[in-house]
Amino acid sequence: MTQFIGVIGYPLKHSVSPDFQQAALDYYKLDIRYEAWEVKAADLSSAINRLRQPQNLGANITVPYKETTLRLIDEVDDFASLVGAVNTVVNRHGKLLGFNTDAHGFIKALRDDANFEPENKRAVILGAGGAARAVGFALLEEKLSSLIIANRTLAKAESLAGLLAKHAANNKISAEIAAVPWQSSKVTKAVENCQLIVNCTSLGMRGSSYEEESPLASDLIPKDALVYDLVYNPSETPLLRMAQKAGASTIGGLSMLVYQGAASFKLWTGREAPLDIMFSAAKQALTKIGG
Ligand code: NAP
Helix, strand or coil, rough: CEEEEEEECCCCCCCHHHHHHHHHHCCCCEEEEEEEEEEEHHHHHHHHHHCCCEEEEEECCCCCCCHHHCCCCCEECHHHHHHCCCCCCECCCCCCEEEEEEHEEEEEEEEHCCCCCCCCCEEEEEEEHHHHHHHHHHHHHHCCCEEEEEECCCCHHHHHHHHHHHHHHCCCCEEEEEEECCCCHHHHHHHEEEEEEECCCCCCCCCCCCCCCCCCCCHHCCCCCCEECCCCCCCCCHHHHHHHHCCCHEECCHHHHHHHHHHHHHHHCCCCCHHHHHHHHHHHHHHHEEE
């Protein structure tokens, strides 16, 4: 019997997950199809329920359903509960288990591809949505010394900073955690003093109305900082261009995407993901859609 995995989100036209996940499944000659399941909000609950059928191994969950899905499944692992978002669902005999592999992907890319050790470093996170939550908790677990969050909607940055501060206090992690208003002098000061800047907003994303926008100008970026843009299409975003102009190191979102997908692949199949095959399929798919 052919089995199925899918990515559930809306819209999905720019997702490259089907390309690199299918390449990995084909590498192992598994009779499994990875499909794009574009689902409208009203149909999310039935789409999640369908994952219980024996032919379905599970799914990736993407924007805008990572938070809602948490409430529609049977069990959520500790880290996904902490983050409040699920990006991977596994069907175990009709029971749906939820995981968050975004944080793993983010940290693996930070260490392995950007050669950055987060312990005792100061970071600025731009954005306070689902990705920022995963990045914030991941960095805190890695014992950063300072985490400043700037977001267009300040209340969301404050709420995330509050959750992170509570987690730090409960786990005896000592870190300075604060929310600051978007594009304010407080952002300028935090950026000046940090070693890591992470863009977790959608600014710069191809196909959006803000694809030409960078959350920071080049004269604000310190040359000894690492600038990490979670946006992976295009591979060179306006922010990464600004960072290069400032002489800073850069990393784009593609490796995080592949590493989070590789962790999901292992959860569904129990096999080590063939990373080289996945990277090459993801790059090819991005080239096709203009990334
Ligand atoms: P989300 O929950 O919808 O959050 C979007 C964030 O972007 C919010 O902080 C939002 O601010 C901000 N934003 C949107 N438009 C803006 C604008 N015009 N000006 C300033 N800020 C703006 O989405 P998400 O899941 O966190 O994803 C965020 C980005 O990360 C997306 O581009 C996504 O593709 C990328 N991502 C990449 C990976 C990867 O593996 N590389 C994984 C996850 C996400 P407000 O709160 O003010 O609305």
